[in-house]
Amino acid sequence: SGKSTLVGVLTKGLLDDGRGLARSRVFNFTHEAQNGRTSSIAQEIMGFDDAGDLIIADRPGAVTAASRNVTWQHIVSHSRKLITFIDLCGHEKYLKTTIFGLVGLCPDYAMIIVNANAGFQRMSREHLGIALALRIPFMFVVTKIDIAPQNVYEENMTMLQNIVKSKAVRRQPILVKSENDMDSATDGLASDRACPIFQVSNVSGEGLPLLRSFLQRIPSRLKESGLFRPPSAPAEFHIDGVFTVNGVGLVVAGLLRSGTVRPNQQLLLGPDKSSQFKPVLVKTIHYKRVPAELAESGQHCGFALRSLVKKDVLKKSSFRKGMVLVDAALQPKTTWEFKAEVIILHHATTIRERYQAMIHCGIIRQCAAVKHMSCELLRTGDKAIVTFRFMYHGEFLRPGSPLLFREGRTKGLGRVIELLDESALDG
Numbered sequence: 001s002g003k004s005t006l007v008g009v010l011t012k013g014l015l016d017d018g019r020g021l022a023r024s025r026v027f028n029f030t031h032e033a034q035n036g037r038t039s040s041i042a043q044e045i046m047g048f049d050d051a052g053d054l055i056i057a058d059r060p061g062a063v064t065a066a067s068r069n070v071t072w073q074h075i076v077s078h079s080r081k082l083i084t085f086i087d088l089c090g091h092e093k094y095l096k097t098t099i100f101g102l103v104g105l106c107p108d109y110a111m112i113i114v115n116a117n118a119g120f121q122r123m124s125r126e127h128l129g130i131a132l133a134l135r136i137p138f139m140f141v142v143t144k145i146d147i148a149p150q151n152v153y154e155e156n157m158t159m160l161q162n163i164v165k166s167k168a169v170r171r172q173p174i175l176v177k178s179e180n181d182m183d184s185a186t187d188g189l190a191s192d193r194a195c196p197i198f199q200v201s202n203v204s205g206e207g208l209p210l211l212r213s214f215l216q217r218i219p220s221r222l223k224e225s226g227l228f229r230p231p232s233a234p235a236e237f238h239i240d241g242v243f244t245v246n247g248v249g250l251v252v253a254g255l256l257r258s259g260t261v262r263p264n265q266q267l268l269l270g271p272d273k274s275s276q277f278k279p280v281l282v283k284t285i286h287y288k289r290v291p292a293e294l295a296e297s298g299q300h301c302g303f304a305l306r307s308l309v310k311k312d313v314l315k316k317s318s319f320r321k322g323m324v325l326v327d328a329a330l331q332p333k334t335t336w337e338f339k340a341e342v343i344i345l346h347h348a349t350t351i352r353e354r355y356q357a358m359i360h361c362g363i364i365r366q367c368a369a370v371k372h373m374s375c376e377l378l379r380t381g382d383k384a385i386v387t388f389r390f391m392y393h394g395e396f397l398r399p400g401s402p403l404l405f406r407e408g409r410t411k412g413l414g415r416v417i418e419l420l421d422e423s424a425l426d427g
Contacts, residue, residue, distance in 0.1 A: 001090065001113045001114055001115035001118065001124075001143055001144070002113055002115065002143040002144060002202055003038065003087060003088070003090060003113045004022075004023035004026045004027065004038050004042070004087050005020070005022045005023040005143075005202050006022075006111075006113060006141065006143060006200070006202055007023075007026050007042075007044050007085045007087045008021075008022030008023050008024075008025045008026045008044075009022045009202045009208065010046055010085070010208070010211070010212065010215070011026075011044040011045065011046045011085060012025055012056070012057075013054055013056035015202065015203060015204075015205050016202040016203050017203070018203045020033070020036060022202060023036070026042050026044055026087055027042065028040045028042050037089070037090075037091050037094075038087060038088065038089045038090065038091075038094070039089055039091075039093075039094050039097065040089075040097065041086060041087070041088060041089075041097060041100070041101045041105070041240075042086075042087040043084055043085065043086055043087070043300075044084070044085045044087065045072060045075055045076075045082055045083065045084050045085070045288060046075075046082070046083045046084075046085065046215070047075040047076065047078060047079025047080075047081070047082050047083075048079060048080060048081045048082075048083075048216045049078060049079060049080055050080050052213070052216050054212060055074075055075050055078045055079050057070075057071040057074050057075060068289070069289045072288055072289040072290065073289060073290050076288050076289075076290050077290075081216065082288070083215055083216075084288075084300065086101050086105055086107055088101040088102070090113075090123060090127075091123070092123055092126075095123075095126065095406075096358070096360075096365060098127065098130075099130060099360050099365075099404060099406070100240075100321075100360065100363070100365060102130055102131065102134060102136065103134060103360045103361065103362060103363075103402070103403075103404060104238065104240050104255075104360075104362055104363040105240060105255060105300070106225065106227045106228075106255060106257075107136060108136075108137075108218075108220055108221040108222070108225065109136065109137050109138065109139065109189065109218065109221070110127075110131040110136045110137070110138040110139075111138070111139055111140075111141055112124060112127055112128060112131065112138055112139070112140050112141070113140075113141050113143055114140055114141070114142050114143070114156070114160060115142075115143060115144050116142045116143065116144050116145045116147075116148035116152075116153050116156060116157075116199070117144055117147060117148040117149075117152060117153075117156075118156075119152075119155070119156035119159060119160075120156070120159055120160055120163060128163075128169070129345060130404065132168070132169065133345070133402075133404060133413035134402055134404070134413075135192070135402075137189050137190065137192040137221075138195065139185075139189055139195060139196040139197070139198065140160060140164075140195065140196070140197045140198070141197075141198045141199075141200060141211065142156075142157070142160070142197065142198065142199045142200070143200055143201065143202060144201065144202075145199050145200065145201050145206065145207070146201040146203055146204045146206065157175075157197075157199075160173070160197065161173045161175075161197070164195045164197075169195070171192075171193065171194055171195040172188060172193060172194040172195070173194070173195055173197055174188055174194050174195070174196045174197065175197050175199075176196050176197065176198050176210055176214065178210070179210070179213070181196075182210075182213065182214060182217065185214060186214065186217045186218055189218060190218065190219055190221070196214070198210060198211045198214070222298045227257065228257055228258060228297045228298045229257065229258030229259070229297060230258070230297060231258075231259060231260045231296045231297045232259075232260075233258040233259050233297070234258065234259050234326070234327035234329045234330050235256070235258065235259030235260065235261050235265075235267060235325070235326065235327040236256070236257045236258040236259060236324060236325075236326050236327070236330065237252075237254055237255070237256050237257070237261065237267070237303070237324060237325040237326070238254050238255050238257055238324050238362055238363045239252045239253070239254040239319065239323050239324060239325065239363065240253060240254045240255065240363055241253035241254065242316050242319045243302075243316075244316055245304070248284075248304050249283075249304060249305070249306065249314070250304070250305050250306075250314040250315070250316065251286075251302050251303065251304050251305070252302065252303050252305060252319070252325070253300070253301070253302045254300070254301075254325075254363070255298075255299075255300050256295050256296065256297050256298065256299050256300075256301060257297065258297050259297055259327060260294060260295065260296050260297070261282055261285065261294070261295045261303070262282075262285075262293065262294055262295075263282060263283065263284055263285055263293070264281065264282065264283070265281070265282050266279055266280070266281055266282075266308065266328070267279070267280055267281075267282060267325040267326060267327060267328075268280070268325070268326050268327075268328055268332060269305070269323065269324075269325050270323060270324070270326075270332065270334070270396065271322075271323065271332075271334040271393065271394050271395065271396055272318060272320075272323070273318075273320065273393060275334040275393065275394040277326075277332050278307065278308075278309050278312070279307075279308040279309065279328075280305045280306065280307055280308055280314070280325070281305065281306045281307075281308055282303045282304070282305060282325075283303075283304040283305065283306055284303075284304045285301055285302070285303055285304075286301060286302040287299055287300075287301040287302075288301075303325070320393070321363060321364065321365055321366075322362075322363055322364040322365070322366065322393070322395050322396070323363075323396075324363075324396045326396070332396055333396075333419075333421075334394030334395065334396065334422075335390075335394055335395055335396070335397045335419045335420075336389055336390055336394045336420075336422055337371065337387060337388065337389045337390075337419075337420040337422075338387070338388055338397055338416050338418065338419050338420060339385055339386070339387050339388075339416070339417050339418040339420065340385070340386055340387075340388060340403060340414040340415060340416050340417060341383070341384075341385050341414050341415050341417050342383070342384060342385075342386050342403075342405070342412050342413065342414030343381070343382070343383045343412060343413060343414065344378050344379065344380055344381060344382050344411060344412040345380070345411060345412050345413065346380050346411065347378075347379065347380055347411050347412070350377040350378060350379055351370065351373075351377070351378040351379075352370075352373070352376065352377055352378075353370050353371065353372065353373060354369060354370060355369070355370045356368070356369045356370075356391070356407075357370075357405040357406060357407050357411060357412075358405060358406050358407065359388065359390075359403055359404075359405045360403060360404045360405070360406070361395075361397065361401050361402070361403035361404075361416065362401055364395045364397070366390050366391065366392060366393060366395065367390075367391040367392065368388040368389060368390050368391060368405070369388065369389050369391060370386055370387070370388060371387040371388065371389050372386070372387040373385075373386050373387075374386070385417070386414070387420070397416055397419055398416070399416050399417060399418060399419060400415060400416060400417075401415070401416045402414070402415050403415065403416060
């Protein structure tokens with residue numbers, strides 16, 4: 001429905017040709033450009049200056065890492081306000097990557113893109129459900145309005161407004177037609193009571209100025225989201241990408257969920273495959289592809305690491321999803337079992353003990369089995385307190401973290417309420 005294209009058009013300041021020009025600037029891999037399907041998480045930034053005008057890099061040339069670095073540095077150095085887009089996948093095959101992007105990268109807002117020609121599809125419903133479950137305020141952007149026949153377009157718009165008003169969503173739809181609707185749309189989205197709907201065409205450029213000025217107005221939800229601790233707290237960094245950079249060594253990318261990190265700081269990395277935490281040294285820090293002297297809670301940054309264990313070299317293969325860098329003051333422990341308060345969204349049969357599902361909690365994604373439940377059976381719409389046990393590895397968990405679990409498509413959501421200690425269980 002034009003997700004990557006919209007990100008390309010908004011961040012690069014150029015219009016699409018209807019043949020995949022804009023999205024080719026966003027994709028990470030050649031196979032994505034060949035079949036037009038996003039299968040990885042791509043990040044792009046958009047900057048505004050003091051006057052609220054978009055900052056555009058001079059030469060939107062090749063899409064190599066080096067050229068992206070130059071572009072980002074230009075945008076970062078000239079902007080007063082930055083917006084990061086996390087481009088996610090739409091196809092069902094890559095749903096776990098999309099959920100990882102929404103749960104692990106803690107976005108402030110979600111932008112659900114709907115094709116004016118095809119209307120609201122099954123996967124759009126899925127993505128809407130995930131945004132609602134994670135309480136991420138969302139807006140709709142209807143694309144391809146230049147090629148949709150009038151009757152189809154009107155039908156789909158009515159359906160979209162009905163979905164927003166429906167019992168499950170309960171938001172007030174605001175069709176943003178002009179600058180006059182801006183204030184109500186911004187306040188409504190920030191308070192999560194309304195759902196702005198934009199109509200754009202990436203080829204003709206219709207509706208894009210409105211969307212840009214709206215994006216420039218919406219405030220950051222760093223404090224309100226409740227997902228980040230203050231910069232004064234002990235450091236906790238959730239890793240979502242690992243790279244080997246020539247001449248630098250191993251680099252991890254991720255989100256600093258609490259505290260402050262400076263170069264040459266010691267942190268603990270773990271839990272690894274054997275549930276251990278090992279000391280590492282942060283050599284240098286990059287934030288938005290620009291070298292930084294300090295990383296604060298709420299920033300998505302990259303650290304170059306060195307292991308402090310003798311004869312132990314960090315390799316890409318020694319990392320897995322769910323690993324964190326934490327301050328030793330937190331005395332991190334590995335959790336195998338935890339209690340969560342869950343609600344079942346939709347499930348064909350009943351859920352009972354020994355049921356297994358894929359758990360997504362922050363950057364963690366792993367299968368877990370149900371050990372105990374507060375009631376015998378769970379059906380669609382039921383609430384319960386459930387004890388889960390991870391199947392393969394212990395994880396670093398924090399009470400209060402939101403979680404989703406799925407078997408294929410999303411089945412339920414919940415919140416971690418208690419971590420169960422292994423030593424107490426054995427004794």
